[in-house]
Amino acid sequence: MTSPPQTMFEKIWRRHIVVDRDDGYTLLYVDRHLMHDGSEGGYAQLRRRKLKLRRPDRGFATPDHYVLSNSGNRADIPDAQHRRLVERITENTAASGVTLFDLGDERQGIAHVVGPEQGITQPGLTLVCGDSHTSTHGALGALAFGIGTSEVAQVMATQCLWQRKPKAMRVSVDGALGDGVTAKDVILAIIAKIGAAGAVGHVIEYAGSAIRGLSIEGRLTVCNMSIEAGGKAGMVAPDDTTIAYLDGRPFAPKGAEWDKAVAFWRGVPSEEGAAFDRDVSLDAAAIVPMVTWGTSPEDALPITARIPEPSTAPDGAKKDSMERALDYMGLVPGTPLEQVAVDRVFIGSCTNSRIEDLRAAAKVAEGRKAVIPAWVVAGSGLVKKQAEAEGLDKVFRDAGFEWREQPGCSMCVGMNGDTGKPGQRIASTSNRNFVGRQGPGVRTHLVSPAMAAAAAVSGRFTDVRRLLG
């Protein structure tokens, strides 16, 4: 008897079952645990319980949230409590034997940029981090999801988590993406279609020719925002692109082990005919550069659209929430998005701070001048180094953009003090346009790196396709 075809998610899940209880709960093994400067909470719980890290060799850490963007010197962090957290990750990892990419090491950066870049993230693995955007790592065909502090402590102590199996959902994007349309536009279009709660309780597999055609960088951007669609995780099946990407990365297997690993990775993708609990599809050719107008990532529209009219809302509750969002965002219904003036630009975050993102932004910036303040924060020291080797820093500087010194989360969440001013309108390549995300009263619009650069050089939202012409 043959078993029914399995999804990639199902296969990875099954391979990691330590204990299956008859009440529907599974003790799931965690292959890789990423840590950052917020992981002190997990270590504190371990200390309180007098427990040791079970598998320090499976842990990798890098400071990102509280790191300053203008200095790689810890002593410069003005807030004593924040500075302490960045110190603690150094002390904690040294004491426990976890690999650390610390400040001063060119491998330091945002955990979700560093993991794939170092080859820590691999197909078929389970990977967790005390951060919701851990979904990013699914781009390489891993089952990766964010966890809370208590669960971080549990993984530290046991390398396992109690989980109930989520459902599987497939989002297929088929066809060719137009010029100037990027992975960020794809994921914003998906979230606009299915909603911010559209994938709650599900692991999303992104499939279809447009996804296949994306580089690993692009797939990382798509999977990154799975959480903004409510998904537990997002994944893309590993293929030649994935294997070529991993080849030679420091923590990828070598020699005979590499061949063994590749053979295993080839078996990870969903089998033909595997059943998904839900299926959604989008036409790639219909996707255009996107901009969010409201305070939820689902509030995304094509740049060619106008600010929506609350009177067209399907019900009273939706109308109320649209009015509240428009009021916070200081927008007038009916205004063409291209007429909305922008005060500031942020290019960075675990969504869009990789080399391709910087190249796409630089291509738009080249030979033009920013008319509003625009920051570029590389996702890791290695991304920064690569960009500088390609002269992108010079392109940005010549165009009046600010090339920030130190990789990290920076203005994505502003925990390091990089925030906007109340009322400021920011075109941001990050993933959350929540009220106050970039500082109290700040108005965040999510866009791709190319669209962010277009906003920087025109002072308003601009269809980047015209600038690329």
Place this chain on the structure above:
Amino acid sequence: MEPFTTLEAPAIPIDQPNVDTDQIIPARFLGRPRPDQAKHLFNDLRYDADGKPRSEFIMNRPGYEGARIVVAERNFACGSSRETAVTVMVDNGLKAFIAPSFGDIFFNNCFQNGALPIRLDAARVAELRAQLRDRPGTAIAIDLAKQTVTGPDGKTDRFEIDSFRKDCLLKGVDEVNLTLGYEADIAAFEARQHQEMGWLDGRR
């Protein structure tokens, strides 16, 4: 962990959908000790830039002071993984959450802190919110063993919860200790995986 069995207490309605954890506790308060954070529950919704209470926010309206239950809209507490979104609620006495749906990570984090997230049908949740708005300070009764929620109107609904989560909450079981009890299974898994995927194992 303190067990959760029954709770009969005043409840507070939150009408907006997609309330994210940045609203529950803004990121700028995260790097602080837990007792400091409690003051900042819903900080930017509760207080204006000068620190004055915003009268329009439900928590600042009379009658909701003693609330221990939140009745929310869909996708409640979506967004970041910050467990502070749960602890800051618990530290303000809010130990049960009723909504049509939740952010996944918040939902899981509740169980690590003796708090109970309850999914109920959207229409019933809307009804409960309306009753709480009409009569601030009225109570909702939750019985975890029986898996029931009784609203201000006396109507009782049954909710679903995994028996694993239910047991842990009722007994106040600590998941880390529970998991440590499976040491032999974990070690066996690791030995097996080492045979198949040795490249994952580094210095030990």
